Every structure is written in structure tokens, then in C-alpha cells.
Amino acid sequence: MNRLTTQELRIAAVIALGGLMAVLDTTIVAVALPRFMTTFSASLTTIQWVVTAYALAMVAAMPLAATFAQRWGARRVYLAALLVFAASSAAAGAAGDLGWLIAARAVQGLAGGLINPLGMTIGFGAVDPARRSRMTTITGLPLLIGPILGPLLGGFLLDSLSWRALFFITVPPALLGIIGVLRWIPADVSSAERAPIDLVGGLLLVPGVVAVAYGFSEETLGAGTRAAIVVAGLALVAVFTRRSWRHPAPLLNVRLLRDRTFGRNTAVLVLYAAPYFGSMLLMPAYIQVIRGDSPMVSALMSVPAALGMGITIQFAARVLERFGPRVVVGTGLSLAIVSTGLTMLVLTPDTPYPLLALLGVFQGAGTGAIMMPTIVSAGRNLRGPDLASGSAILPLSSTIASAVGTAAVSAVFTGLIAEATGGRGLAALGDPSAGATLTGDVVSAYRLTLAGVLAVMVIALVVRLRTRPVPVASAVEPTTARSAA
Incomplete structure (x- = not known):
């Protein structure tokens, strides 16, 4: 039971x-x-x-x-x-x-x-x-x-x-x-020895991940400044990773990524979180700029995806136990890919909202079958200190991926819009002289951006399908295990 x-x-x-x-x-x-x-x-x-x-x-x-x-x-x-x-x-x-x-x-x-x-x-x-x-x-x-x-x-x-x-x-x-x-x-089980704090690791990793997140998300800075901040942050993270690989009690046990179960599922999580959360800025911009509707309309158009996720996640646990993460997450990725692809194909200046809402339900349903089942699959064999490290690595990876994805989608979208409008940006659509041709060019920019989102989702599906299942272990040491996921 x-x-x-x-x-x-x-x-x-x-x-x-x-x-x-x-x-x-x-x-x-x-x-x-x-x-x-x-x-x-x-x-x-x-x-x-x-x-x-x-x-x-x-x-x-x-x-x-x-x-x-x-x-x-x-x-x-x-x-x-x-x-x-x-x-x-x-x-x-x-x-x-x-x-x-x-x-x-x-x-x-x-x-x-x-x-x-x-x-x-x-x-x-x-x-x-x-x-x-x-x-x-x-x-x-x-x-x-x-x-x-x-x-x-x-x-x-x-x-x-x-x-x-x-x-x-x-x-x-x-x-x-x-x-x-x-x-x-329940109260925590007391330990005779308190775990030491890796102070040097904290001084490397915390500023590193903050710099990466800030560099990718802060759009008020110049491109060169943002790049320098990101590079500096990545350098700190790289030094932390190299040091922690051999440290007996690192701030985060990055050796978990060597285990195929944890490492490959973390990769799937990152490869989906980046394009999915990055693409969230596209639909509100489409609704408010192309369609000229209010922010409340764009907010209401996010509800179908929430319903799709809410429904799917209620069934995901039972399906995951019966068929395993490869089938469940693979199906979710396939559903997300198809719904994103169809959105890209049907998007016009006057696509019916009910159709977009229906595709949003499918996108949300796919996401519900991806995110949590992937996290469960990644942490299925973690115990003790490894469970604490894995529980920190997974949300941290997803958060950084979301920042990177949002920045990447924003940069691609902004560049394509600038090209479509002759450098004037979305504000060009407010010009009374803007005609159907210009509006069509802007919609094409939306489609091309979605094509990039779609490509990364396909890579996530390939990684998931190449990850073979492994039974849940009663005891395992993920820091040394090299089993397939």
C-alpha cells in the first residue's frame, strides 16, 4: 500500500x-x-x-x-x-x-x-x-x-x-x-558530532551563484558588464566545484552529479526549466502588445496552464510508480513539445483565445508530468547527508536555469523584434502607420523565438530517453554509485 x-x-x-x-x-x-x-x-x-x-x-x-x-x-x-x-x-x-x-x-x-x-x-x-x-x-x-x-x-x-x-x-x-x-x-535526531561548516566553499559558491543569477537577470546593465559578472560568477562556481570534488565535507556534495541517476535527471530538469520559464514572458507580450489587451487578460490566460499542471500532478505519482520516470517524463516532454510546436504554428495576430487556452492546458499538463517526477527520480536513492545536498542542488539548478532561460529568450526575442521593426522594437506597433505587414513580421519573431524554445525541449527529451531506469535501492551511496538512472 x-x-x-x-x-x-x-x-x-x-x-x-x-x-x-x-x-x-x-x-x-x-x-x-x-x-x-x-x-x-x-x-x-x-x-x-x-x-x-x-x-x-x-x-x-x-x-x-x-x-x-x-x-x-x-x-x-x-x-x-x-x-x-x-x-x-x-x-x-x-x-x-x-x-x-x-x-x-x-x-x-x-x-x-x-x-x-x-x-x-x-x-x-x-x-x-x-x-x-x-x-x-x-x-x-x-x-x-x-x-x-x-x-x-x-x-x-x-x-x-x-x-x-x-x-x-x-x-x-x-x-x-x-x-x-x-x-x-518529528524532532531532529541529535548527533554527537555537528557537521562542520565549509566556510571557504560558502565564500566561493554563494557569491558565484548570485553573480551568475544577477548577470543573467539584470537587464539595466550593459551587455559587457553583464557578461563580465556572469564570467566571474562561473569562475567562482568552477573553483568551488573543483575544490569540493575532493573536500571531505563540502558545502554541497557536487559528487552527486557523477551518479547517473541524479546527474542525468538534474540535466533534464535544467534543460526543461530554462526554456519553459524563459518562454513565460512571450505570451503576456503577445497578448498586451500584438492583441492590445489588458494585463488582466494575459494573467487569465495563464490559468489554463495552471489547471493542466494541477490535474496532471495528482495522477503523476501513481503513474510514476507503475511505469517509471522514463515513460512519465518522456510523455510529459512529448506533450510539452507538441503543444509548444502547435502554438508556434497557429500563432497569428488574431489566433482565437480558446485555442491558445487549450494549448496552454496541454503545456501545463506536460509540465506537471516533467518537473516533480524528474525531481523524484533524481532523489529516489539519496539518503542522509546526500539527501540534504541533493535537495539543495535541485532547486538551485532549476532557479539558475530559469534565470538563464529568461535572459536567453529575452535576448533572442528582442533581437528578432528589432530586426523585424527596423530597430524600433515593439513600440513600433503603436505607430498609426504600422500595418499588417509589420505586425506579421513581429508575429514571425515570436514564432522563431518559440522555435528556439522547442529545440532545447527536444534536447531534454533525448537526454531523458537515453537515461535507463534503475530500481529503487534500499541503501545506496550516490557519491560513489555509477548506476544508470
């Missing part, structure tokens, strides 16, 4: 609640940037730090989750992260000036960056490997639908209440999460 027990369902619910808060706070604020510009009389470049500070702090905290869990226990650190998240959310809502708000958002991000990796560690550790897919049916849902529901909730709160509600809204769930941790998540 692979169903979760009542106690395990309670643990899953607590983890899902924490994950939903952390993910929502990544996207819920984006719709309020114009309001912040007016409220604080600041430029968009300055206001953007309300989002950037949170995102970079999350990336900085993720690599630390494994070490913190090993030294002080996953439950203790998770509880502390929820407390800090609740306090910083309240501080952000009560902010009296922009500096205060940005500082509170940075603290929020530090707590949020610990919540998801630690939640995965606790959730996977609470059940045997054969039922980890059942656990992610609940714990993984917020990670998939949060980025889509965030703007909808943000728009509603902004219109109905005020910008402060965007931050106060997460305080009650955080307090409920704290109560749930105290009541239902």
Missing part, C-alpha cells in the same frame, strides 16, 4: 504551505512595480530591486540549506526560516520607505531560499523512497502553480486593498506553518 499515512499527509501539507509562500512572493510583487514607482517616487531601475533583492537572496540561501540541515537539523532550520519569513513579511508590509522595503524583501528571500530545499529534505526523509512520488504530489504543487497564480493574486490584492496586502497576506500562512511544524513534524 503506497498511500501516505495521516501523519505523512500532515507533513506534506506543512511543506506545501511553506513552499507556496516562498514561490508566491517571487511573482506576486511584479504587478505592483508601477504602484511602487508612484508611491515612493522612484525610477523603475530602483524599484526593480524590490523583486531583485528577493530573488538574489533566495539564490544565496539555497546552497546553505544542506549544511544548515546537517549541522542543526532540517526541522529546526525550517522552523527558523518560517519565523524569519513571517517577521520579514510583516516588516515589508509596514515599510515606511523604499530602503526599508528592499531590506525586508532581502531577508524574506534568505528565508524563502531555505524553505523549499529544507522542505524537500524533510518530505523525502519522512517516507520510504518508493513513496516519495506520493509526497511530491502535495509538496510539489505550489512550486508549479505558484508562478502562475502569483500575478493573479497580486493584481486582486492591489486593486481591492493596497500594496501592503501583498506582504501581509503571507503572515497568517507562515504562522500556520509554524504551528504545523511544532505539532506534526
Whole structure:
């Protein structure tokens, strides 16, 4: 019987609640940037730090989750992260000036960056490997639908209440999460020896991943400056990786990537997350610029994908247990590829919204069969300290891939639009002289960008199909194992 027990369902619910808060706070604020510009009389470049500070702090905290869990226990650190998240959310809502708000958002991000990796560690550790897919049916849902529901909730709160509600809204769930941790998540098993902290590794990896994320996501900087920041960040990450390969207790156990089960599934996760999250900027731009509709219409058009994901993930666990990750993830990738390809083919200046919504359902359904099953497959044989490291590596890889994918899609799209409009960009469509030919050229730029997205998804499918299945082990050392996935 692979169903979760009542106690395990309670643990899953607590983890899902924490994950939903952390993910929502990544996207819920984006719709309020114009309001912040007016409220604080600041430029968009300055206001953007309300989002950037949170995102970079999350990336900085993720690599630390494994070490913190090993030294002080996953439950203790998770509880502390929820407390800090609740306090910083309240501080952000009560902010009296922009500096205060940005500082509170940075603290929020530090707590949020610990919540998801630690939640995965606790959730996977609470059940045997054969039922980890059942656990992610609940714990993984917020990670998939949060980025889509965030703007909808943000728009509603902004219109109905005020910008402060965007931050106060997460305080009650955080307090409920704290109560749930105290009541239902078992206390950490004390260890005679506390795991040492790899300080040098932290000084290499944390600035490295932050620099990579910042260089790819900060569009206000010049291309040369961004490239230099990314190169510097990659150099730090490379030095960390080389050092950690031989270090007895590294900040993150990168040797896990040598195991085919973990390494290849991580590669699939990265190869899908980059184009999928990167392409999220295309449809809102199409709806608002080509079609001339409101931001609310573009937000509503994201709902079908959320429904598709929500439905699929409820069945993914049972299907994964029966057919294995190769079939489930391969089918999900195939569905995502077909829906993306069809979107590319049918996209015109007046494609019916119901058709685009239907394709969004299929895209979401494919994503629901890819992301969580891939994470489960990657971590299916991890134990102890390796589970803590793997639980940090997976979300960190996905986050960095999302930043890289968004930057890449944005660069390709911007370049193609500039070519189609003679260097004038999307603003050219607001010119009364813009005719059907120019609009058609811009739509062609959308299609070509989607073609690039499609190509990377195909590579992810090839990697997944070339990854052979391996049975769940009762005991394995992933740092040395070389079994097929």
C-alpha cells in the first residue's frame, strides 16, 4: 500500500504551505512595480530591486540549506526560516520607505531560499523512497502553480486593498506553518558530532551563484558588464566545484552529479526549466502588445496552464510508480513539445483565445508530468547527508536555469523584434502607420523565438530517453554509485 499515512499527509501539507509562500512572493510583487514607482517616487531601475533583492537572496540561501540541515537539523532550520519569513513579511508590509522595503524583501528571500530545499529534505526523509512520488504530489504543487497564480493574486490584492496586502497576506500562512511544524513534524535526531561548516566553499559558491543569477537577470546593465559578472560568477562556481570534488565535507556534495541517476535527471530538469520559464514572458507580450489587451487578460490566460499542471500532478505519482520516470517524463516532454510546436504554428495576430487556452492546458499538463517526477527520480536513492545536498542542488539548478532561460529568450526575442521593426522594437506597433505587414513580421519573431524554445525541449527529451531506469535501492551511496538512472 503506497498511500501516505495521516501523519505523512500532515507533513506534506506543512511543506506545501511553506513552499507556496516562498514561490508566491517571487511573482506576486511584479504587478505592483508601477504602484511602487508612484508611491515612493522612484525610477523603475530602483524599484526593480524590490523583486531583485528577493530573488538574489533566495539564490544565496539555497546552497546553505544542506549544511544548515546537517549541522542543526532540517526541522529546526525550517522552523527558523518560517519565523524569519513571517517577521520579514510583516516588516515589508509596514515599510515606511523604499530602503526599508528592499531590506525586508532581502531577508524574506534568505528565508524563502531555505524553505523549499529544507522542505524537500524533510518530505523525502519522512517516507520510504518508493513513496516519495506520493509526497511530491502535495509538496510539489505550489512550486508549479505558484508562478502562475502569483500575478493573479497580486493584481486582486492591489486593486481591492493596497500594496501592503501583498506582504501581509503571507503572515497568517507562515504562522500556520509554524504551528504545523511544532505539532506534526518529528524532532531532529541529535548527533554527537555537528557537521562542520565549509566556510571557504560558502565564500566561493554563494557569491558565484548570485553573480551568475544577477548577470543573467539584470537587464539595466550593459551587455559587457553583464557578461563580465556572469564570467566571474562561473569562475567562482568552477573553483568551488573543483575544490569540493575532493573536500571531505563540502558545502554541497557536487559528487552527486557523477551518479547517473541524479546527474542525468538534474540535466533534464535544467534543460526543461530554462526554456519553459524563459518562454513565460512571450505570451503576456503577445497578448498586451500584438492583441492590445489588458494585463488582466494575459494573467487569465495563464490559468489554463495552471489547471493542466494541477490535474496532471495528482495522477503523476501513481503513474510514476507503475511505469517509471522514463515513460512519465518522456510523455510529459512529448506533450510539452507538441503543444509548444502547435502554438508556434497557429500563432497569428488574431489566433482565437480558446485555442491558445487549450494549448496552454496541454503545456501545463506536460509540465506537471516533467518537473516533480524528474525531481523524484533524481532523489529516489539519496539518503542522509546526500539527501540534504541533493535537495539543495535541485532547486538551485532549476532557479539558475530559469534565470538563464529568461535572459536567453529575452535576448533572442528582442533581437528578432528589432530586426523585424527596423530597430524600433515593439513600440513600433503603436505607430498609426504600422500595418499588417509589420505586425506579421513581429508575429514571425515570436514564432522563431518559440522555435528556439522547442529545440532545447527536444534536447531534454533525448537526454531523458537515453537515461535507463534503475530500481529503487534500499541503501545506496550516490557519491560513489555509477548506476544508470
